[in-house]
Amino acid sequence: MSVKMGLLALLADGPQYGYQLRAEFEGRTGSTWPLNVGQVYTTLARLERDHLVEPAGSEEGRVLYRITDAGQDEVAAWFLTPVIRTQPARDELAIKLAFAVTVSGVDVGAVIQRQRTATMAALQDYTRLKRQDHDLAWTLVLDAMVFQTEAEIRWLDHCEARLRRAATERRVVATPAEDTADKETSR
Template identity: 55%
Template sequence: MSVKHGLLALLAEEPMGVYRLRKEFEARTGGSWPVNIGQVYSTMQRLERDGLVAKVAAPHEDVDLYEPTETGRAEADAWWRTPVARGEVGRDELVIKLALAVSAVGVDVRDIVQAQRSETMRAMRDFTRLKSQVPAPGEPVTSPELAWSLVLDHHTFTAEAEVRWLDHIEASVARAVLTPSSAGTTTTDRDEAEVPR
């Protein structure tokens, strides 16, 4: 999540101070990606240094307000129009754990899958409970409620995909025929082992 671009997009609507920016960012993302006030301060300092925002006078307030410069508005507009690249996949602890587990000696992958499936299903129940607090389709809804509903939908769909992936892993492990020597060996070791003498 680009906090920098998110803050720039908020400022494109109206000038805001650091505390209000933090509050708006968290409210509009349903609190899913909390940012601390220090992160917002340092981001605003970098944006100002880079000529993307400027301080404006705040009438009757003792708070620095920021607004985007023309360059900053262009940057925010470009961010809205540019798709999020999926080429670079971030590190996912679960993926790393399961990738290592299939080649680790004495590790039961099925136990890991089952434990993770239980945790993911628990999270899905929590998302469903939270979703019941959002107005139903067709009922009046505020912008923050709609934003929170969409964030919950994303979490739910991601969890559903994870359960399907865990099912796939379980089936793949059940079908796989691993030789004892294949776990923990390098390609070179296996190549050497296969050379006829």
Template identity: 65%
Template sequence: MSIRHGLLALLQRGPMHGYQLRATFVASTGGTWPLNIGQVYTTLTRLERDALVRALPESEGQRPYEITEAGRAEVGAWFATPVERGERPRDELAVKLALAITTPGVDVAAVVQGQRTATMRAMQEYTRLKRGADGELPWRLVLDAMVFQAEAELRWLDHCESTLLRHAAGSLAVAPATPEVARERA
């Protein structure tokens, strides 16, 4: 998600100044996406430059912004467009396991098990947080996404573990025989 579209979506609710936008954004995402106030004001400047928002007169030392019709059209198009999964983000865990497999002396099974334990703990925490999120639908949906991602990671770790076991068993079965073993088999 771009901060640009997130701020436009929030401004559809009504005019807000930067600190309100930041607080509302963080609250709407359950704090899972911390937002720096500098990012908010930089983004507002660009949105104003692109005529997607306009600054209102200063009030109580704060300058509120409101969304323009062009901004409404932009955020409407964003909501209507599915999220592309084209470019694969870097997955630190996948890279870590790939490197563990190819690095001598690394106990890959221990790496997998350590990650499985951490992911299970995280999933339990998300589930606990869900119980306390009564009436907060946006936060519950964010937590649901986090639970589903953790579940998918656990399934993937199970897959990695079974693949590693099959690979190790296959490597032993097709290991080239030494000349002595070849003579004994003959």
């Protein structure tokens, strides 16, 4: 969906060749999602089939594509339609932690810390990229990566805090007599 709409949005600015579209798509997103040329041409073929783009001449065997009125409407509608987040993509990390806390013998603390270190290293990489000068479009894509990665670290912190609290509560429930004795000696 994002490739199709991305190419269509690029064509809304004026006719372009397939190879130009690929370069523009990658340029604006910092090559975060690389496209292969085949993907670009299959997508253009589908857009043409749906009457959203049309050929506008050719040069040295390359076809120039131009957006149709229907295509313009489609792009305008895309920008104004929110991206739906209610159907989350399968998240391997969330699944892994759900199993780590329920399967016996797993050191959940180590799972969390190891992941946090790896995610922090990724966040450092994105931040290093941010320190270089980039155009606005790529900066915004980078910021999206930064905020998503940060959210994962915050979630891991949250998981750790929840686990610690649960462990403390279990200890209090398991040893009520010892707990009282402790309080008495400290008095």
